Amino acid sequence: MIRLRHALREAGILLLVAAALGFIYTAATEKGLFARPAPSKTTPRGVAGDPTMISRDEAWALYQTGIAVFVDARHDFDFKLGHIKGAINIPLKGYDERKSALSGVSMDRVIVAYCDxxxxxxxIELSVKLMKDGHANVRIFFGGWSEWKAANLPAEQ
Amino acid sequence: MKTLLNNPHLVLLVRLFIGLLFIVSSLEKIVDPAAFAQSIASYKLLPTWLPVILATVLPWLELLCGFSVLFGAFTHGSSFLLSAMLLVFTVAVIAALVRGLDISCGCFTQDPTAGKIGWMKVLQNTTLIVLTLFLYFSNTESFTLLRYLRESTPLNEQSR
Incomplete structure (x- = not known):
């Protein structure tokens, strides 16, 4: 009991010091809580800076038009078990080695990124990387493979 | 168990391991609180305003506790806090796994490609909880800053 009371007192002190250091540091460096709002991004093509989230219906509509390239951000293993028909696999983990899979795709083509x-x-992380590399029309199909599969839409292994 | 808790070398070994582990893992979070806030938010357990506050304080708490365990000052308080934090983290990981969240842990590194959470993480954290509880209940002051200060001051005064 004495140990606990002792520990709680020490813990309280540590907590206070940590909070003070944390707030002072982030305020001084303008990070996290005290970060200044980032200046609004404008891409060279004048397209909105953030990738758009799309629903399954929108993804399906894009799929049917054939104008979109579907990119699967999951690991090879998951991709091989099943993926949206025609999708290209660029696992987030191996992005730099695998991004060449999109080298033939023009920068303003619609890309739909999805995962599990x-x-x-x-x-989301993949689409941010794609946009950084200059792809202007990136969409995120957040429902991903599970929604696609549940709706029995075209898939392959 | 009693002898283990009193074994100065074992306690020192655990202190070094836990201390260094938390110091190292806190640094990356301190440098990039925004990324850590993102990791916390991705567990989808907390109201939106909370992660950024936790990301401001928790990494410093880990750093302080790490140093405190390493040097053996405030050991009871810091091992108590570390056990409590680890317990909360582990519950969060389990909750995320049960709900099928596919997220990276944000535990020791903020690199999103470092790997996703899994039951291995739960096992890892449980081991760490056992170690920090071991420190909390340990009874030896050997190799601690406290002991060093206590012993060095009177001795010096006596020798004069």
């Missing part, structure tokens, strides 16, 4: 489904962040 509702809670996967790789498609």
């Amino acid at each position: 489904g509702a809670e996967c962040n790789s498609s």
Whole structure:
């Protein structure tokens, strides 16, 4: 009991010091909580800076028009188990080695990035990388493979 | 168990490991609180305003606790805090796994490509909880700054 009381007192002090250091440091360096809003980005092509999220219906509509390239951000293993028909696999982990798969795709072609489904962040991270590399029309199909599969849309292994 | 808790070399070894681990892992988060806030937010457990506050304070708490464990000052308080933090992190990881979130941990590195959370992470964290609890209940002051200060001051005064 004495140990616990002792520990709680020490913990309180540590917590206070950590909070003070944290707030002072982030305020001084203007990071995190104190970060200044980033200046609005304008890409050379005048396209909005952030990739757009699209629903399954929108992804399906794009798929049917054939104007979009679908890029799968998941690992090779998941890709081989099944993916949107015709999609190119560029795992987020191996982006730099694998991005050449898009070398034949023009920079303003619509690219739809997706990964596992509702809670996967790789498609977002991938689309940010794609936009950095100059692709102007990147969309994120956030529902991803799980929504696509659930709707029985064209797939292949 | 009692003898293990009193074994100065074992306690020192655990202190070095836990101390260095938390110091190293806190640095990257301190340098980039925004990325850490993103990692916390990706667990989707907290109201939107909270992650950025946690990202401001938690890395410094890890750093302080790391140094405190390493040097053996405030050891009870810091090992208590580390156990508590690890417990909360582990519950968050389990909650994320159960809900099927495909996210990276944000534990020791903010690199999103470092790997996703999994049950291995839970096992890893559980081991760390056992180690920090071990420190909390340990009874030896050998090789600590406290002991060093306590012993060095009176001795010096006596010798004069």
